[in-house]
Amino acid sequence: MVAILLGIALSVLDSSILNLALPDITRHFGASPSSAVWVVNAYQLATLGLLLPCASLGERFGYRRVYLAGLAVFTLASLGCVLAPSLGLLAGARALQGVGAAGMMAVNAALVRLTYPVSVLGRGIALNSVVVATASVAGPTIAAVVLSVASWPWLFIIQLPFGLAVFLLGRRALPTNVARMPQAVLRPADVLMNAAMFSLVFLAADALGARGGGAPDARALGMAAALLAAGVLVAWLYLRRQWHLSAPLFPVDLLRIPVFALSMCTSVTAFAAQTIAFIALPFLLLEGQGRDHFGAGLLITAWPAATVLAAPLAGRLIARVRGGLLSGVGLLALAAGLALLVLLPDAPANWQLAAALFLCGTGFGLFQSPNNHIILTSPPLARAGAASGMLGTARLTGQSLGAVLLGLVFSVAGVRDGGAEIALGLAAGLAAASAGFSLLRLRK
Structure with a gap:
């Protein structure tokens, strides 16, 4: 349990811990801010593009091997980040970290299924969700503490002993999977098309500027449209190749299971709603209501705090x-909380905002664990790796979709002229749609 939880905490922390250090990295290498952003993007692109290939490797060679290999790559790449003499090599080391993180994240849930008895598997998945939520929130705080007393390379130095300790513990403790899929062969063309499909969607979101919270210009909109069109074309060709395979890289065989497909729709739309809300909330609180950064940050913390309490x-x-x-009940609560944020008066009291955000976090915490439980347990045990990979894929796909939709809202309504309220209304609608997908599972 410790090996699984610490590994996933390391990979999630690393996805958010570096944002605060980007100005320092820019000054250190004398680079432009737009170039420094690729230190973050390289990690996310590598992780997103390789989740499913790593899950397929886990089904063929064993989840334990893929997890430990990913952890070893991640830890060595952390050392590479410390020693990188240029921004380009730092971005390359970060991409290598993303490869290692993909290995850990792709089979993490499959290892959970092998570790916990069936009677308490739900609690194990909930504990995983709590660690992911806590690590996501703790990343900026840990970065702030480290950067207040040391330089940015220490963000990677502190990962080295943890990575080594988890590797040694994992070698002793992690289970091996008996049910395997020897026919799960990785074809280079499929791996490339899988990476291209997800990367094009991610780059479209980045072109819209939504990841940084800015409003895109006409050139960015054209670039995003072209990237999305290319992504759709690659997806069509890629899925046609996968449709008739017995162990496809993109698990279309699992999507033929109605309850699994509905669970994936539930996850994607819920994470899209969460992403829209998380990016739009600072604009609502800082620009729309004139709050300071400390007060806004304290209010937003009510959401993840409620998630951590509700997940167990x-x-x-x-x-x-x-x-x-x-x-479904959790997602209806999320939709209600987001709708309350839109309907509150122009100058609401702190308790009103905190209550609405706490309701959002509680609903999200109630949704995530049972949804992950269905995704993980509805396929056969031999395809637990594919299901595990789809967990992370659904989360990252939803986040990219949310960023794209938010960029479109900001391009039409502006950031300050009611755009944040419109975005939160859209997030409430997505949460309600997600609740609909979830409740449809009761018929399956």
Whole structure:
């Protein structure tokens, strides 16, 4: 359990810990801010593009091997980040870190399924969700503490002993999977098309400027449209190749299971709603309501704090309440909380904002664990790796979709002229649609 939780915490922390250090990295290498952003993008692109290939490797050669190999690559790449003499080599080392993180994240949930007895599997998945949520929130805080006393390379130095310790512990403790898929062969063309499909969507979101919270210009909109069109074309060709394979890299065989497909739709739309809200909220609080950064940050913390509290409760309820119903109720709460944020007066009290955000976080915490439980347990055990890879893929795809939609909202309505409220309304609609997908599972 410790090896699994620390590994996923390392990979999630690394995706958010570096944002605060980008100005320091820019000054250190004498680079432009637009170039320095690729230190973050390289990690995310490598992770997104290789999740499913790593999951396929896990099904063929064993989840334990892929997890430990990913952890070793991640730790060595952290050392490479410390020693990188240029921005280009730092971005390359970060991409290598992303490869290692993909190895860990792709099979993490499959290892959870092998580790926990069936009677408490829901609690194990909930504990994983709590660690992911906590690590996501803790990243900027840890970075702020480290950067207040040391330079940016120490963000990677502190990862080295943890990576080594988790590797040694994992070699002793992690289980091996008996049920494997020897026919799961990685074809280079499929791997390239998989990476291209996800990368084009990610780059479209980046071109819209939504990841940085800015409003895109006409050139950025044209670039984003071209990238999205290319992504759709690659996806069509790629999925046609996968459709009739017995162990496809992109698990279309699992998407033929109705409850699995509905769970993926639930996850993608829920994470799209969360991403829109997380990026739009600072604009609402800082620009729309004139709050300071400390006060806004403290209010936003109510969301992840509620998620951390609600996820263990959801884990205990999984054995008693049907997952589609429990997730659906949570997502309706998320939609209600987002709608409240839009309907509050122009100058709401702190308690009103905190209550709405706490409701959002509680709903998200109730949704995530039962939804992940259905995704992980509805396929056959031999395809647990593919299901595990799809967990991370759904999260990252939803986040990219949310960024694209938010960029479109900001391009039409502007950032300050009501754009944040429109974005939160869109997020509420996506959360309600996600609840609909979840409740449809009750019929399956």
